[in-house]
Structure formats: C-alpha cells, structure tokens
Amino acid sequence: MTNERPLILITNDDGVWAKGINELIECLKDLGDLVVFAPDGPRSGMGSAITSLVPIKYALLKKEEGLTIYSCTGTPVDCVKLAINEVLERKPDLLVSGINHGGNMAICVNYSGTMGAAAEGCIFNIPSIGVSLLDHAADADFSECCRLGRMLARRVLKEGLPHGTYLNLNVPKLPQVKGLKVCRQADGRWVREFMRSENACGEPVFWLTGAFESAKPIHPDNDMLALDSGYASLVPCKIDVTDYDFMNTLNGWSLQIFNS
Amino acid sequence: MTNERPLILITNDDGVWAKGINELIECLKDLGDLVVFAPDGPRSGMGSAITSLVPIKYALLKKEEGLTIYSCTGTPVDCVKLAINEVLERKPDLLVSGINHGGNMAICVNYSGTMGAAAEGCIFNIPSIGVSLLDHAADADFSECCRLGRMLARRVLKEGLPHGTYLNLNVPKLPQVKGLKVCRQADGRWVREFMRSENACGEPVFWLTGAFESAKPIHPDNDMLALDSGYASLVPCKIDVTDYDFMNTLNGWSLQIFNS
Numbered sequence: 001m002t003n004e005r006p007l008i009l010i011t012n013d014d015g016v017w018a019k020g021i022n023e024l025i026e027c028l029k030d031l032g033d034l035v036v037f038a039p040d041g042p043r044s045g046m047g048s049a050i051t052s053l054v055p056i057k058y059a060l061l062k063k064e065e066g067l068t069i070y071s072c073t074g075t076p077v078d079c080v081k082l083a084i085n086e087v088l089e090r091k092p093d094l095l096v097s098g099i100n101h102g103g104n105m106a107i108c109v110n111y112s113g114t115m116g117a118a119a120e121g122c123i124f125n126i127p128s129i130g131v132s133l134l135d136h137a138a139d140a141d142f143s144e145c146c147r148l149g150r151m152l153a154r155r156v157l158k159e160g161l162p163h164g165t166y167l168n169l170n171v172p173k174l175p176q177v178k179g180l181k182v183c184r185q186a187d188g189r190w191v192r193e194f195m196r197s198e199n200a201c202g203e204p205v206f207w208l209t210g211a212f213e214s215a216k217p218i219h220p221d222n223d224m225l226a227l228d229s230g231y232a233s234l235v236p237c238k239i240d241v242t243d244y245d246f247m248n249t250l251n252g253w254s255l256q257i258f259n260s
Numbered sequence: 261m262t263n264e265r266p267l268i269l270i271t272n273d274d275g276v277w278a279k280g281i282n283e284l285i286e287c288l289k290d291l292g293d294l295v296v297f298a299p300d301g302p303r304s305g306m307g308s309a310i311t312s313l314v315p316i317k318y319a320l321l322k323k324e325e326g327l328t329i330y331s332c333t334g335t336p337v338d339c340v341k342l343a344i345n346e347v348l349e350r351k352p353d354l355l356v357s358g359i360n361h362g363g364n365m366a367i368c369v370n371y372s373g374t375m376g377a378a379a380e381g382c383i384f385n386i387p388s389i390g391v392s393l394l395d396h397a398a399d400a401d402f403s404e405c406c407r408l409g410r411m412l413a414r415r416v417l418k419e420g421l422p423h424g425t426y427l428n429l430n431v432p433k434l435p436q437v438k439g440l441k442v443c444r445q446a447d448g449r450w451v452r453e454f455m456r457s458e459n460a461c462g463e464p465v466f467w468l469t470g471a472f473e474s475a476k477p478i479h480p481d482n483d484m485l486a487l488d489s490g491y492a493s494l495v496p497c498k499i500d501v502t503d504y505d506f507m508n509t510l511n512g513w514s515l516q517i518f519n520s
Contacts, residue, residue, distance in 0.1 A: 047308040048370045049335075055457060055465035077307075077371070082466060087451045089290040108385060109501060110308045111337070123367060123449045155513060163475070164447065165503045183509040184502040187424065189383045192346045197315060199469040203314035206342060215423070236510055241369060242444040243425045250442040250496055253415060 005066070006032030006157055009092035009121065011079045012112025015041045016071045020099035020133065020142060025067065028096065028153055033066050035092070039084035039113075040071040044102075045208075046113035049158060051077045058082060076117035082243045084124055092201035094157050095121030098131035099142055099149060101114065105132075105170045105223040106186035109237060120194060122166035122239055129166065134227060135173040145171040148180060148232050157211065168225055168235040178230040185235050186224035187215040218249065262391065265326070266417055267406075269352035269381065271339045272375025274332045275301045276321065280359035280393065280402060282297030285327065285419065286407035288356065288413055293326050295352070297343035297371075300331040302364075306373035307508060308380065309335045318342060336377035339378060343442045344384055354417050355381030358391035359405055361398065365483040366472060367445035369497060382426035382499055389415045395433040405431040408492050410439060428495040432485055438490040445474040445495050446484035 008028055012021040016038040025034060037058070056074035072079045076097065084091070097117040104112040114130045119194065121128030128186075131149040133140055148171055161167065168185075171177060190210035199205045214224065223233035268288055272281040276298040286293060305370070316334035330347065332339045336357065344351070357377040364372040376392045381388030391409040393400055408431055418435075421427065429444075431437060450470035459465050474484065483493035 042313060045312045047306075047310075047311040049307045049309040050305040050371050050468055052468045053302060055459070055467045056457070057463060057465045072364075074377045078468070081450075081453050081468070085356065086456075086466065091267045091354045107499060110379065110383075110499070111310050116307065119370065141323070152515070155515070159513070162503075162506060163326060166508050180261040180514070180515045181508050184504070184507070185500055187500065190341075193341050196346075198313070199317070203317060205317045206312055206346065208312045208338075208341075234510060234515065238366060238508040240445055240447065241501060242495045243422075243498045244444070246496040247442050247444070248424050250494060253413070253419070255415070255440045255442070255494065 001212060006093040008088060009083060009095045010034055010036045011038045011076055011097050011117045012042045013039065013076045014101050015039050015043065015115065017070065017144060019139060020101050022132065023146055024096060024099045027150045029066065031153060031157065032093065035083065035088060036069040036071060037079045037081060037087065037121050040073055043075050043113045045111050046075045046112050046116060048077050048116035051075055051078050057084065058085040058247050062083060063202060064111055072108060076113040077120045080117050080120040091140040092126050095126045095128040096131060096149065096153055098146055100132035101138065101140060101171050102130050102136040103134040103227065104130060105227055106235060109168055118166045119239060124212065125163060127161040129153060129156060129169060131169045133173065134170050140242045142173065143238050144176060148174035150217060164239045168236050168237055169232065170223060172227045172230055174230060177232045177254045180232040180234055181226040183235050184219055188213050195219040221256065266353040266395055267350060268292045268294050268353045269343060270294055271298045271336055271357050271377045272429055273299065273303045273336045273377065274361050275299050276329065278361060278483060279399060280361050282408055283402040284356060284409065287410045289374065290415060291417065295343065295348060297332060297339045297347065298327040299336060299339060299418045300333055303335050304374045305371050306376060307336045307371050308337050308376035311335055311338050316342060317404060324380065326388065332435065336373040336382045340377050340380040352386050354413060355386045356391060356413055359402055359409060359498050360392035361400060362392065362396045363394040363430050363487065364390060364392040364428060365487055365493060365499060366448055369428055369445060378426045382424065387421040387431060389413060389416060391429045393431050393433065393440065404434065404436060421508040424518045425498045426497050429492065430483060431485045431492045432490060434490060437492045438495055440492040441486040443483040443493045443495050444481050445483035448473050
C-alpha cells in the first residue's frame with residue numbers, strides 16, 4: 001500500500017492542442033497525477049490503427065506538479081502503447097480518452113481513434129473510458145460533458161472494470177442532459193458516404209461524409225436513441241469480438257470434412 | 261432471379277501489388293465475377309481507420325471478362341466504402357479480404373486492416389471473410405491457404421452469414437494443415453512493443469515490434485492454440501461490441517442519481 005495518488009493517462013484523437021483534451025485535463029486534475037500522451041495533431045477516424053511502416057517519436061511539452069504532457073507522432077493507439085512501454089514509470093490506474101469533438105455512438109466505436117485508445121488501455125488491463133461530446137466545433141462547450149466524465153472517472157477509479165471491458169460515454173450538445181442511460185451500441189451504417197469533388201489536376205476525388213441509417217429492429221436501449229432524447233449514453237464495450245452463438249452453427253457446417 | 265454470376269469484392273491491406281491478393285484472385289476466379297478494390301500500397305495495421313482529413317481517389321488498373329481491378333489511395337475500409345458507394349453497379353454477394361501476409365489471430369483483429377475491411381463489408385450486410393497466412397514473406401507459399409479460403413468462400417456464398425457477423429480465417433505456414441477448427445479469439449496482449457533506434461538527427465525513434473503474451477485462463481478452443489497445433493482457425497466475429505453482461509452491473513452503479 002502506497003500513498004501515491006492515482007495515475008491517470010489521458011489521450012485523444014483530436015491532438016494535444018484540442019480544446020476537448022485540455023478541458024478534460026482541467027476537470028480531472030484533482031483526481032490524481034495526470035500524464036497526457038496525445039497525438040501531435042488530428043488523428044480522427046484512426047480506430048485502432050497502429051504505425052508499423054515508419055518509426056514514431058514523442059516530445060515532452062510540459063512538466064509541473066501532478067501534470068506531465070507529451071505529444072507523439074503516432075496514432076491514438078500508438079500513444080497508449082508508447083506511453084506504457086517506454087515512458088510511464090508505473091501502470092496507470094485509469095485511462096481517459098477524449099473529450100472528443102464529435103459523437104462516437106453506434107458503430108462509430110469501430111472507426112473512432114478516441115475509442116481505439118480506450119480499447120488499447122483495456123488490453124493493458126487499465127480501466128479505460130472514452131468520452132465524446134456531440135459537437136464538432138473547435139470551441140464547443142464541454143462543461144456538462146466534463147461534469148459527467150469526471151463523475152464516471154471517479155467511479156471507475158473506485159470500482160475498476162472487468163478484464164476486457166471498457167466504457168464509451170457520449171454526451172449530447174445540451175447545457176444540461178436529462179440523465180445518463182446505460183445502453184447498447186446502436187446497429188446501423190452510414191449511407192451516401194462520399195462527396196465527389198476534384199483536385200487541382202481536374203481528377204475526381206472523394207471526401208468522406210454521410211448520414212447514419214439505423215438497422216431494424218431498433219432496440220429501445222440503444223445509445224443513439226438515448227442521445228436523441230437528451231440523455232448521455234454509456235455503453236460497456238468488449239475487446240473479445242467472438243460471436244459465440246455462431247460458433248455452434250459453424251461447427252455444424254462440418255468444415256473439418258475438408259481436412260486431410 | 262437473374263442468371264448473374266456472384267459478384268465478389270476483393271480487398272486487402274498489403275496493397276494491390278502483393279502476392280497474397282493476386283493468389284486469392286486466381287483461386288476465386290471461377291466462383292464469380294471479381295472486382296478488386298485495394299489500396300495502392302501497404303496499409304498494414306490500419307484496423308478500421310477511415311480517411312476524413314483528406315480526400316481519396318481511385319484508378320482502374322485492369323478490366324477483362326470477369327475481373328476488374330482498381331487501386332485506391334485510402335485505407336482498406338475506405339476501399340470497401342468507396343467501391344460500394346461509388347463504383348460497383350450492384351451489391352457484392354461476398355467480400356474476401358486478403359490473403360494477408362502475416363497472421364491476424366487473437367486480438368490482431370483489432371489492429372488488422374485485413375479484418376477492418378471484412379468488418380466493413382459486414383456493416384454493409386455483405387457476407388465477409390478475412391483470410392490470413394502466418395507468413396510475412398513477400399513470396400510466401402499461399403497454396404494451402406488458397407485451398408481453405410476458396411472452400412470457405414464457396415460455403416459462405418451458399419449459406420450466407422448472419423447480420424453483424426463476419427469470419428476470420430487464419431492458416432499456419434505449413435504445406436498441409438491438420439484440419440480447420442472453429443475457435444474463439446485468443447485473449448492476451450503484446451509485450452516489449454518497441455525497438456528503440458534513432459533518426460538521422462540523432463533523436464530517439466521507436467519501431468513497433470513485440471511478442472504476444474496470452475492472458476490466463478487459456479481457453480482450449482482459442483485460435484492461437486489451434487494455429488500452434490497445425491490447424492487453420494476460423495473465428496466468427498461480431499460488429500456489436502456491447503458487453504451485455506456488464507450493462508446490468510453498470511445499472512447497479514445507479515449513475516442516474518447524478519442526473520439533474
């Protein structure tokens with residue numbers, strides 16, 4: 001038993017200069033010693049991407065009592081890996097990724113660098129939370145989101161999380177949410193995903209865009225609905241993506257008869 | 261009912277020039293009309309990353325009876341999205357991603373561009389399979405892997421897959437596998453993940469590397485064990501990562517008492 005304050009690792013995918021991560025730092029400061037290890041610029045949509053073809057590096061930006069800030073040339077997941085493998089002197093008690101400028105509900109968890117970093121913390125057996133605000137504006141108002149993120153961080157520091165489970169908190173763009181709902185990940189997909197444009201040579205180029213389309217049936221406890229109704233949503237996510245039900249069906253396919 | 265041959269979308273993360281994807285094309289040619297839409301170079305470790313900060317483009321490389329090949333500047337997931345949204349005239353009956361040069365067992369599914377593309381096909385309700393050979397060599401022998409991949413592709417064309425489920429096939433580096441086992445995703449993580457080096461300015465840089473360390477308990481039906489024993493492994497994977505068991509626990513945390 002030591003008297004050490006909790007060590008909290010903070011990262012994001014909007015980069016170390018984004019408002020969201022800096023508001024998060026302010027609101028978690030009194031909960032422990034903070035180490036920020038975040039990308040040196042925007043890495044939105046990087047999911048759990050890792051950098052393997054080129055090397056990465058990092059730089060110390062600030063060191064003061066209870067707060068150290070590094071920037072890193074890699075992806076959000078690279079940040080988590082490099083911090084834990086090479087920089088931190090002890091294992092963090094908590095990882096918080098965010099606050100993301102923009103929502104990461106539904107299947108966004110698949111593409112989100114914010115959630116990729118939270119998943120990576122979970123792989124390292126660190127209780128990990130991704131926090132996102134449904135507002136892409138650079139100067140978004142993070143105050144309600146900070147209140148909820150801080151509340152959840154305190155609780156997770158106290159309770160821990162099961163091996164292989166991490167949390168996805170999304171907060172609607174409202175001065176005050178109606179409450180917080182524990183949800184499932186909404187099912188659906190994006191449609192009309194590209195805006196056609198052209199480059200300076202007159203060649204067609206495609207910008208990612210799109211609208212979310214829910215899949216049927218729509219479960220009343222999904223995160224999309226909660227957010228649409230003015231609630232913050234909290235989805236517990238798993239690293240293990242095995243479809244255990246379908247394993248039985250596949251065994252029934254008798255694929256082993258193709259064995260030699 | 262039409263007399264159309266099945267349309268098979270093929271992609272990968274090693275790039276359109278890799279041996280693995282070209283062997284896959286050869287072995288699937290007689291199963292349907294193939295459209296290859298793959299990155300113009302290596303995109304290993306891109307997971308489900310998407311390109312949102314810059315536009316992407318694509319180029320037609322080849323068009324002959326039953327086979328059309330495009331290259332794309334984006335990630336594997338971008339390739340799937342762009343092909344389906346902007347290029348293909350009808351929805352594919354099957355997506356096969358690979359053959360990857362290197363295994364994508366255990367939690368690799370998290371980081372793998374090969375599996376990211378398969379997940380994306382699944383999100384579009386296309387029966388989707390990722391195929392990987394446990395051999396990183398550029399000139400690896402894909403013959404046994406092709407045999408199994410082809411067998412599985414035929415079966416999935418016939419049976420389909422449930423909404424939200426895709427398949428992860430890994431094949432050991434052997435002239436002949438002992439058989440095929442339906443498995444769960446092995447639990448664990450990488451350790452000693454970076455090799456320290458320096459750049460031309462003498463600054464420290466970090467190359468991603470590492471060794472896989474299994475988590476306890478080790479389940480006898482995990483994919484890592486099957487591969488180590490000379491079997492090909494087949495893991496059904498889910499898009500929905502919700503931890504349904506833990507939803508109840510979180511509800512017990514009474515987080516709503518923090519509601520206004």
